[in-house]
Amino acid sequence: MASMELTDWNEDKRYLSIATAGSPQELKGRRTACQQVLLEQLNIIPIEEWMDRVNAMHDLIAKTAVNICEAQMKEAGYGLPPCAYSFIVFGSAGRQEATLWSDQDNGLIVEGEPDDDKNRYFTTFGGMLSDVLEEVGFEKCEGKVMCSEQLWSKTLPEWKMQLQSWMGQMEWEPIRYLIIASDMRHVAGSAELSAEWREAFHAGFVDNEKLSTAVLRNTVRHKATLNLLGQVLTERFGDNAGGFDIKYGVYIPLVNIVRHLALLHGIEDSSTLKRIEKLSEMDKYEHLENIRRAFLTALRMRVNTPFVERDGMLSSSDYISGNALKNKQLMSELRESLLLVRRLHRALQRQLRSAERRQS
Structure with a gap:
């Protein structure tokens, strides 16, 4: 800025x-x-x-x-x-x-x-x-x-x-x-x-592998947002039927993944973007630029979800509407971000299994 x-x-x-x-x-x-x-x-x-x-x-x-x-x-x-x-x-x-x-x-x-x-x-x-x-x-x-x-x-x-x-x-x-x-x-x-x-x-967290593994265990809890064919899963029922939960579908998974890595390496910054920046300086992880780009996409989509105003105050469900998902560029960006989240999530699941074997 x-x-x-x-x-x-x-x-x-x-x-x-x-x-x-x-x-x-x-x-x-x-x-x-x-x-x-x-x-x-x-x-x-x-x-x-x-x-x-x-x-x-x-x-x-x-x-x-x-x-x-x-x-x-x-x-x-x-x-x-x-x-x-x-x-x-x-x-x-x-x-x-x-x-x-x-x-x-x-x-x-x-x-x-x-x-x-x-x-x-x-x-x-x-x-x-x-x-x-x-x-x-x-x-x-x-x-x-x-x-x-x-x-x-x-x-x-x-x-x-x-x-x-x-x-x-x-x-x-x-x-x-x-x-x-x-x-x-x-x-x-x-x-x-x-x-x-x-x-x-x-x-x-210093030299505390069991604690880092416990945090990782919580981190990999993840709601599937793509089906086996790689298609975006939207809400089937309720007020948000046809929409997509950008907060818990993309934003929170990326926050959780970056947070886990930051805690693992003693990074004290709380901002996700600053954590990504510090992780990049370590030159240890691939995909950080892709993560940054997907994270910014998630932020932009989240603040553009429909909101209502009551007495000057705003509220939103954090769902992208079904109509908005008809936009091909938005859907393409969303799917690309979700594919990255799925790839990272699977990598963390493998790390968790490996850590649990070492500690058993």
Whole structure:
């Protein structure tokens, strides 16, 4: 991305006004105005740049929501935060790949040992912050990966114990939590707390083949999206009949594959594109340029899926419509990406079988 272009965007008054919003209602209005500008830019600027702008907006909204929430806590009689803390994000936000309709995936890291004052303040703060974020357009996470949930809001020592616990279990659920955690990114508050959290996380993967194999086992769970003849499998029933789930059909499999390789080599970046870049520098893997191209295609297709607007907020099923699939170029790009996903998936399945034989 050209730095001048980013500077021009950052100086847009609608963008800058987000930081000065003083209430959730005001913040929502300024998000809506900024969102409209972004929709006008979609498919005009490169998808990488557009995603950067969307996620820069989301980060600024989150930082402003944190400030609003602190002020609300003070007004409610809780005073100022009793210690430093960090607001962190996971999921697509952690990877800087959130869409205009992405929901919440976030948490808190609190400084020092737990005590009653911290617990009282941050339990209330986390719940209030999640409510504020919902009010400004981020739906609450169905999987409850939110700062309002005890599992994702802890002191740093508690977090370190939690990470060690997940790493010590090779079952599906703790490894799933660990995979979610791997996309953590700092957004607001103490960057030092986030850095120490990240250091503790990646230390657990060093020379830990069993853990890497467990992550690989979760990674290769994959819904078939091509039939034996190499034809794209579309939804047969329901509201999305005739359509294709671009999120779980292409985007998530590519995210998972790249994440696995990044964790295997101690790459700390959370962005899929940055992970691909770091992997490319190693000159160890084939197909990385093809993966990058397929990933950008998946991003472009995902943000162009049909959406609905309610009260200024957008929502989408992440399905490419049946009518859109009649476009020969789109179908050709989709099929090419799916063939790559299938090829990579089969290679990872072979790696998993080999790893399990070594460890049996």
